[in-house]
Amino acid sequence: MATAAIPHLPVLVIHHVLQFLPTKHAIRMSSLCKQWAGLWSSVPVLDFEEEEDKPHAEFINFVDRCLEIQEKYEHLDKFRLHMKFCLFEDRYKFNKWLGFAVERRVKELDISFSRIHRSLGFALLSPLHNAKSITSLNLENATIANRGEPISLPSLKTLSLTTVRLQVSSVISSLISGCPCIQYLSLTSTSSFNYYVISMQTLLDAKYLTSLNLEFVLITDDSNNDPPIGRLPCLKTVSLTSVNMHYGTFAQLISSSPSLEHLSVSVFFPHYNISPHILPSSSLKSFEVGIFNSDVVQVSGAETLESCTLVLESPRQIKCIRLDGCKNLKHLSIRAPPLPNFTLQLHGCKHLVNVSLDIPKLYFTRISSNVEWRNFYSLAYYLGKFQSFENISLYVDDAEALIFPKNMRKFYDPPLRTVNTLTVFISSPRGAKDSKLRHSLFWLGPKSLSIIYSDL
Numbered sequence: 001m002a003t004a005a006i007p008h009l010p011v012l013v014i015h016h017v018l019q020f021l022p023t024k025h026a027i028r029m030s031s032l033c034k035q036w037a038g039l040w041s042s043v044p045v046l047d048f049e050e051e052e053d054k055p056h057a058e059f060i061n062f063v064d065r066c067l068e069i070q071e072k073y074e075h076l077d078k079f080r081l082h083m084k085f086c087l088f089e090d091r092y093k094f095n096k097w098l099g100f101a102v103e104r105r106v107k108e109l110d111i112s113f114s115r116i117h118r119s120l121g122f123a124l125l126s127p128l129h130n131a132k133s134i135t136s137l138n139l140e141n142a143t144i145a146n147r148g149e150p151i152s153l154p155s156l157k158t159l160s161l162t163t164v165r166l167q168v169s170s171v172i173s174s175l176i177s178g179c180p181c182i183q184y185l186s187l188t189s190t191s192s193f194n195y196y197v198i199s200m201q202t203l204l205d206a207k208y209l210t211s212l213n214l215e216f217v218l219i220t221d222d223s224n225n226d227p228p229i230g231r232l233p234c235l236k237t238v239s240l241t242s243v244n245m246h247y248g249t250f251a252q253l254i255s256s257s258p259s260l261e262h263l264s265v266s267v268f269f270p271h272y273n274i275s276p277h278i279l280p281s282s283s284l285k286s287f288e289v290g291i292f293n294s295d296v297v298q299v300s301g302a303e304t305l306e307s308c309t310l311v312l313e314s315p316r317q318i319k320c321i322r323l324d325g326c327k328n329l330k331h332l333s334i335r336a337p338p339l340p341n342f343t344l345q346l347h348g349c350k351h352l353v354n355v356s357l358d359i360p361k362l363y364f365t366r367i368s369s370n371v372e373w374r375n376f377y378s379l380a381y382y383l384g385k386f387q388s389f390e391n392i393s394l395y396v397d398d399a400e401a402l403i404f405p406k407n408m409r410k411f412y413d414p415p416l417r418t419v420n421t422l423t424v425f426i427s428s429p430r431g432a433k434d435s436k437l438r439h440s441l442f443w444l445g446p447k448s449l450s451i452i453y454s455d456l
Helices: 011-018 023-029 056-072 088-103 171-177 200-205 247-255 376-384 406-411 434-443
Strands: 045-049 078-083 108-113 136-140 158-162 184-188 196-199 211-215 217-220 237-244 262-268 286-292 296-300 307-311 320-324 331-335 341-347 354-358 364-369 391-396 421-426 448-453
Touching: 011 023, 023 045, 045 056, 056 088, 078 088, 088 108, 158 171, 171 196, 171 200, 196 200, 200 217, 200 247, 211 217, 217 247, 376 406, 434 448
Parallel strands: 045 078, 078 108, 108 136, 136 158, 158 184, 184 211, 196 217, 211 237, 217 237, 237 262, 262 286, 286 307, 296 320, 307 331, 320 341, 331 354, 341 364, 364 391, 391 421, 421 448
Antiparallel strands: none
């Protein structure tokens, strides 16, 4: 059977293809035809990944042979090394490989181990202390041992540490301080028993940060020293997961980030008795809340906020959500376990808010909103979002806003037909249209209705 011939391609095209392949596969591709033979060794990318079912020594020897062949080349764009583990006797070769990459002015360095050996204590950063060419550094399940040597990575823009073991907790701050151009920072620890520790001043010194991702991290406020100073004018995305910090430190992080657009929060504020709130940001567009050790979540003055998502885990965790002055809010999503009671306040919204609620067996709910409704149909649609609740309290300024037209009531399904009790608080005085209001509210569908006229 005839086989298709591989077309003749420019060497630059072949190089471009090979640099996206693991080195092992690139070597195999070189056997396809004479034109491809040996070209893998001139590709400025080395990508090694150890296979689980192969002997560890076989992988070590393979990497050694490949580096010997590439010895004559002086430039390396990327060095990726994913191993099952690094034994004590592998330390010398491992540091030799890192030195090989640094000597060839490597730009991207990606080191990962499938599992970490706690008995292993090699100084991983030793060959990297003055790696001036590195722009991206990713370490996973590795060990960092720093004995006080200064770290200088002047070109580093991306730093990602995942479940990295630290022999000295101050290594994190030393590492970040040695990266004056860092733009993306991701620190992910294993659990609350292995928090990374970083000072607020260290973060504020990274003035070119655009993205910050922290998980199981303790942020200290240096309260015993001078207050931290600085701003993060380029920071646009912040994700804080299981982060332990004082509320004042959190407030400073937000207020120091004037360009912040996306904020995801799952934080613990120790010894905080007053309900914290998210400070206004002139540029915040999306906000997500997870674990939050307060019974109130409040966002004030975020005029550009368009989307808000709350994913709550504990039924005792939250009682009230307040969104004040969020003029452009369009989407609100809340998912929580069964709650005994819950208050939702939306004030200052210009648009109809698309609400998605997943709160099973909610017994009592208060809804307060001064949204300027475009028409009665949009109001009915909005109220229908809460039909899964048993008891609802609704706060309004003008009673006439709830008097739905008769024609609409004839053809539109009642939006609250599964609600047991509807309590309406009206700030305007009782008027001549009270009977019309009652008829309209009963049309909504509640089994029981109560109207209270009082100032909010």
